[in-house]
Amino acid sequence: MQITSTNGNTSRSNNDNKILKYICSYIKYKFDNLFAHGLIFIIPLLTIISVFIILIFSIIYYYTEETDDYEDALWQTFTRILDPCAAAEDEGLKNRIISGIVILCGLVIVAVLIGAIVTFMDEKLNELRKGRTTVIEKNHTIILGWSPKIFDIINELIIANENQRNPSIVILTSKDNSEVQYM
Incomplete structure (x- = not known):
């Protein structure tokens, strides 16, 4: 007969891992379903994410820079998402790190948008190549x-x-x- 002793934390960490895996797989499942609907849902999602990033980082800019105007911080964040060169005038490590994060977020958003548009166009071209479209002709x-x-x-x-x-x-x-x- 063999007697083994186990720590109660082992089963708890296994349960935590299962819960974490379930949450991750659920989020992945929801994103997959969202992206399966095409541009109709991707563009609004990217817009919401962009607005969220602009609002969050404009608050960070407002409290870390020497600006007293929140609208100016909002504008700085917006321009950095659209134009990475706008961060060239940033001074100080803290501001450069924040600008770098905002620029990377903007690049990811633009890359996903371009990828979604290209995929949509590719699907449309493949659909047209299959020849399963409505024909509107007269005297044919x-x-x-x-x-x-x-x-x-x-x-x-x-x-x-x-x-x-x-x-x-x-x-x-x-x-x-x-x-x-x-x-």
């Missing part, structure tokens, strides 16, 4: 289905529609547009 020719002989049909239609102004041919198929274009 519709081809239903797909076969290797479709190019002969299209060539015949082009010749037949030479006298038409802006002739259009619409192909309705279950294949992706990108797949059809490379055949």
Whole structure:
């Protein structure tokens, strides 16, 4: 028979770790869901974060610099988020550290915004390449289905529609547009 002694703090720290992991995974889950909705939610979120950073750091500027005007501190914070060169005139280690943090926050916000916009545009381009968009044409020719002989049909239609102004041919198929274009 073996007797072991355990400290009660071990199970408590395990519970604390589980709670911390749960909180972190919950926050990550919420952010993932938020970002999955696209630009509609990302831009307002970045705006709220920017306003929050500006307000917090303007209060810090107000109490650390020799300014008596909160509006001036607010303006300094705003300009540092948008223009990192505005911090070039800062004097003193404390002000430079605060400016550096504000500049980094601004760079992260701009980087996330640019990334979100590029991702949105990439998704739209991929959607257009698939060819699953609404067609709004008049006096057009519709081809239903797909076969290797479709190019002969299209060539015949082009010749037949030479006298038409802006002739259009619409192909309705279950294949992706990108797949059809490379055949």
